[in-house]
Amino acid sequence: MNRQTQTxxxxxxxxxxxxxxxxVALLFAIDQCDFLYLQHETEMNKGTLSSHLSRLxxxxxxxxxxxxxxxxxxxxxSLTASGREAFKQYRKKLKKALK
Amino acid sequence: MNRQTQTxxxxxxxxxxxxxxxxVALLFAIDQCDFLYLQHETEMNKGTLSSHLSRLxxxxxxxxxxxxxxxxxxxxxSLTASGREAFKQYRKKLKKALK
DNA sequence: AAAACTAGTTTGCAATACCAACTTGTTTCT
DNA sequence: AGAAACAAGTTGGTATTGCAAACTAGTTTT
Numbered sequence: 697m698n699r700q701t702q703t704x705x706x707x708x709x710x711x712x713x714x715x716x717x718x719x720v721a722l723l724f725a726i727d728q729c730d731f732l733y734l735q736h737e738t739e740m741n742k743g744t745l746s747s748h749l750s751r752l753x754x755x756x757x758x759x760x761x762x763x764x765x766x767x768x769x770x771x772x773x774s775l776t777a778s779g780r781e782a783f784k785q786y787r788k789k790l791k792k793a794l795k
Numbered sequence: 796m797n798r799q800t801q802t803x804x805x806x807x808x809x810x811x812x813x814x815x816x817x818x819v820a821l822l823f824a825i826d827q828c829d830f831l832y833l834q835h836e837t838e839m840n841k842g843t844l845s846s847h848l849s850r851l852x853x854x855x856x857x858x859x860x861x862x863x864x865x866x867x868x869x870x871x872x873s874l875t876a877s878g879r880e881a882f883k884q885y886r887k888k889l890k891k892a893l894k
Numbered sequence: 895a896a897a898a899c900t901a902g903t904t905t906g907c908a909a910t911a912c913c914a915a916c917t918t919g920t921t922t923c924t
Numbered sequence: 925a926g927a928a929a930c931a932a933g934t935t936g937g938t939a940t941t942g943c944a945a946a947c948t949a950g951t952t953t954t
Binding site: 808812814839840842843846847850865866867868 | 910911912913914915919920921
């Protein structure tokens, strides 16, 4: 039984998906940002971004706060403690497996 | 424009999928093996393994040789030069992005 | 007041992914 | 000889992803 190999199979799928990996890595680095910033930074279209954010929220990895910038709606995103931990674990496992 | 972020989006999807990541990483390490060995090592069911192998073959990343061990069919798998290169690139990008 | 814009969400669709069950040919058990 | 098991797939069925287009709700422009 090759444990090194199995490590790849234990990767958190919610985070592993490149679209969400971009989002989580960004939020890990900058703590908080809004929907538009994410859209520009990741170059995803609105629909795709929106669904990835829903998935991350369901997983408890991000917090979604709908607010206003003046009178324009603005959605603020940030990692939860659980999300930070999940990303750290993911990175750790991946680094180990890629050795 | 955050290039670090975009790196995650440039990852080779054929290799990024954990099932295929296991296969490719194994073949990278051991050069050649058969279907059964892969099945035990990755703990995937036959259907899933078979379809991942087809995908990797289509991508030109592995060579599939159907032979016999006595009269029992045996499928031998190995990475192509292109497959080795793709895995090296994948690893390089990922390591860079995880920094 | 109507048209256009902002910020998202929802929907429909094609491609993938994974599992379970079925298939074909061979070998082993009884 | 007949039944069970094995190797290697193939074939559904269900879930997920990604994109584009339509939709919503409030705001600003003309």
